[in-house]
Amino acid sequence: MSMLDIRNVTKQFGSLVAVNSVSMQVAAGELRAIIGPNGAGKTTFFNMISGFFSPTAGDIVFDGTTVTKLAVAERVAMGMARTFQITEIFPELTVRENIRIGVESALGLRQRFWIGAAQKAAVNRGIDEALILTGLTVNADRLVGELSHGDQRAAEIATALTLKPRLLLLDEPTAGMGEHETYAVANLIRRLHKNSAYTIVLIEHDMRVVFNLADKITVLGEGKMLAEGTPDEIAANPIVQEAYLGKAE
Amino acid sequence: MSTATTTAVTTPVMPARPWLTTAIIFAALLTVPVWLPMLGGYTALAGRVLVLGLAAMSFNLLLGFTGVMSFGHAAYFGLGAYGAGLTLKYIAPSTPLAMVGGVLLGGILGSLFGRLIAQRRGVYFAMVTVAFGQIAFYVTYSWDSLTGGYDGLRGFSRAPLNLGFTTIDITNNSTYFYYFLLFVFAVATGLQALLLASPFGRTLVAIRENERRARFLGIPIERHIWMSFSISCCFTALAGALYALLNNFADPMGLHYSLSGEIVIMTVMGGMRAFWGPLIGAALFVVLQDYISSMTVNWMSFVGLIFVLVVLFFPRGLLGMLQKGTEK
């Protein structure tokens, strides 16, 4: 059974059809990349999956449950986590505090006014795990707002990981990064996928990253699904080439 | 609330040396009856600082630590005062019960209002809170038979504290009453500090720092803003109850939005990102106002000028600047 099953979702804003009847299945443990030229509807598609807004038509099934109309918090509780194109962090807090908020929320402590020693220890373990997994241990006590772009992204991913998500949604994880940082973030994603077996869906512009990481690629264009397949299949697909390079003479 | 504010200040939740700051503040507060008269002050002034300081600190749970701006907090302050006064007048002459009465009245109404407005943000939140505050003002002002209307609620006074083994006379001894205020203040601010250090408190800071990220960590934002609003109202109402005990009187001006504005300026003046900032702001504001209003009838211009100068030149507030200074 697939982890994520999207059935003919459509999103209309007024007269504009941003996403037009797209379907997609992502298997457990898969790393799926979504690509497409600007204005293809990638982010709208992503926002419907994560619950930012509901589709106009169609259904989204997450791990056997229909989540089409559920609010963000409910999807998060079911194990969906995401990052954003522009890094969304708590800039005035340290890396550790950023992660702590995620851990406490994941452990269901978010409305507690008091926690015991055992829970405190569990929280600290969760924080350390996320720090190690993302290689942020050395920067743990620095303010996130002061870190480099790549490290901020890593911190955002670390915070998302605290939720122990069964599905990790990454919106352009390498956007606006230099060569070096892109490499580091791509490596981090690879580790999460290969070593920790996370199911990941990501939107990405950097084709080297996409073709290196993805198990399968979905290509969107003008709100429609253009193609789907392994990196090799996509690379050879004339429709994709046309969408990206324009119609051949 | 958003990352886009250019006044983004890189200060942690608590000052670098929280215990030192706290120790200095309490040492100063404990010795007020000794040093204040020497500087030409008087104990009642310190009482007012404590009460308004508590109100501002309670308000700051919202502004400074949740990133939500209420501009109608005087309403809950005033309701707290009426709650205390009505309890003393109609239920029982007990000072602790009066405080409970004040907190319940301000807290419950604040909580109900909060439920209606938790999904609003920014200036719109502010605007709706002002309007709501004016409803409360209007009702106390008009409900003559219960509240005494325009003339205020009279005919009650704080009762001596009966501790079982002894009775403390806080009715006629202003020094005892000051220490009583200080005790309540310490307990309330202690609770606030614990709250902010708790997981719940951290979710509030998370909402302030980045609402979208907090939402995608599974924090139910509206619910937490509502809870924060309710808690803030309860503490503000407690301050209001103390104000009623201080004056042995409650009047509708205690709910008016001009007092809301003063609470906000105290908070900003002292530093809204610092735990003790609002207290320092309240002290500065109360003393300045007391001094200026004795010197000139045009004190309103000076108070207005304080607002303008703080906003234009000292937006971090006093403690904010000090913290920035020590970090360098």
Add this chain to the structure above:
Amino acid sequence: MLQLVLYNVTNGLIIGAFYVLMALGLSLILNLSNVINFAHGNFLALGGYIAFVLTPFLGYWGALIVSPLITALFGFAIERLMIRRVYSRDPVYSLLLTFGLAFIMQDACRYIWGPSGLQTSIPDILSAPLSADLFFITWYRIFMVALVIAAVSGLFAFLRFTRVGIRIRAGTLDLDTVSILGVNVGMLRSLNFAVGSLLAGLAGVLAAGQVGLNPNMGDDLLMPSFIAIIVGGVGSLTGTLCGGLLIGVAGALTTVFWPAASEAVIYVIMLVVLILRPRGLMGQEGMMS
């Protein structure tokens, strides 16, 4: 009875027209600059006082025209000197700034013109009642309503047909895009603030003829204006217009049946609207958040 009701609907529209003048100015500034101008009532008072000073020199009609323009200039200067400095900051700062400004302006009026009320004169022709049967409607009231209608039509025409007006409307919807298109957003905001002040100044001159002048005269109008905006729906000027008229009429109608509740009723309306339709009568979804 029916007659009494009709009388009061008329009266309510007159009062509502006042709220509308105040609230439209507030609303303009709020929509484009995201600032709640707490000093708006003081701009109103200023307009009234300036007209009082000018009347001996320009006569009533001259003062009526010139005073709002001076108020607008003053608003423009205040925006340039102070308010623009806080646009990029947390909204708490703009609130505090206009709040402090309100204190200073009120105190300045008190200092210059005295704490107790001043009376302005209106031309005799305007102070007479329409007729013996319609003794409660003076020509002044008719004149006020006519002027408000003219001002509001003028404002809507300005927003619809002039370059600046169209840009203000566009900026309300999406300021970033407008600035990318090369519009001087700073100047746009200043002009917009000036237009808001102009409306307040006009309201001040009209109010002075009706209830006289005193330093706090704007305070009583500020809260109804907030409520007009909330009820009408933030972001919609038409909403503000309807909100103002609605609460004006509701207040006046209540006077017929339960006079003591005539102030309370506008708060009740706001509560009902917020519970049943949180975005206001004509507000767009999401505008309030």
Add this chain to the structure above:
Amino acid sequence: MTSPTLPAIRRRTLIKSSLAVAALSAPPIISARGEVPVRIGMVDPLTGTLSALAVSEVEGAKYTVERLNKRNGILGRQVELLVEDSANDVGTGVQKTRKLIERDKVDVILGDVNSGIAYAMMGVTSELKVFHMVPGGHTDPITGADCKWNTFRVCNTTAMDAAAVTGELVKRFGKKFFFVTPDYAYGHTLQANFIKNLKALGGEYQAELLPITNSEFSATLIKAKAYKPDVLLNNMGGLAQINCMKQFTQFGMQKEMHLGGGLYEIESVRAVPADAQTGTWVMEWWWDQPNVPEVVAFVADFRKATGKTPTARHWFALVAIESIRLAAEKAKSLEGPKLALAMEGMELPRDIALTAGKSFFRAGDHQLMTDLFVGDVHPPSKGNPDDVFTIGSAVPGEVAAGSVESTGCKMVHPA
């Protein structure tokens, strides 16, 4: 209607009075003779809606203190006046009272024009056992149900005003009244007092309660016109009172009924246009009493000293401070309890009472019993801006006040 020179006059007055206040609150100067001066603390709303009245009271107090210091002071000591602004806010008023007593160690407290603040101040003064004089806060309970051993009052109660004016109105115009009353405690009390007196005279009435800050009276006036009363009784206060009268005159209703009410202070009368300078009202003191030589002398002296014609507010402050002097001389002390006892029943000489009738502080409720002047307000006559009132009759205070029992005061002295 309005002269262009008006603002200039106002401005000068205001600056002068604000300077006066500033000077008064400057640090105390030890008097040349070396003894400790008698300190009088005064709390009044110098800012806010009542400021015009408060400024008059402070001027009156300042004049009186200067006059005392030129004579023998109080108990042979110089007198010093310390003024604080209550800003028309209870919390501020209470705080300033504590400041005056605790820090500045004043001997007696005066204030406030706002009855609510005056009442709250009584809590502080009685707690600290300091003598308290309320020169001009009108709410009845101050010398009624909530009376205190240390508090005396100069100005009338609303009950006295209502009783005095009702008789005059019924005698001159008729027994059918229409009340326009603000919907709060003061308005209710005032209306109840009018109705009590009206019923005793066999009258009938209709009443309408309105919000305090009401500015639109047409609906109410339409109802009044339909009722065809002899008198429209305007109980509104401040701006609402004036707007009610303006609309009354604009609608031409003065041809059909008479207008009247309780208090209409000269500070307000002078600030309104001619169409609101009308009706039958109470003046608590009036400067134009040509048959009383003490008044003529005082008015001349006050004008010389301040350039102004004294108002009831000036007189309140004068009576308050001079009475304290008399009581202090009688008690040979400024201690609260002794001063209070000395003042009970004390009769004021005519050069202080400034009226022909008998004036004294009634022991049972601490209320000053003095003549009330009922008469007609009119636009300035003979070009004198202060000549806006003609006395119809003087009603003795005791007649207007009724018995001590009827006030509800039960005076309890400290043990």
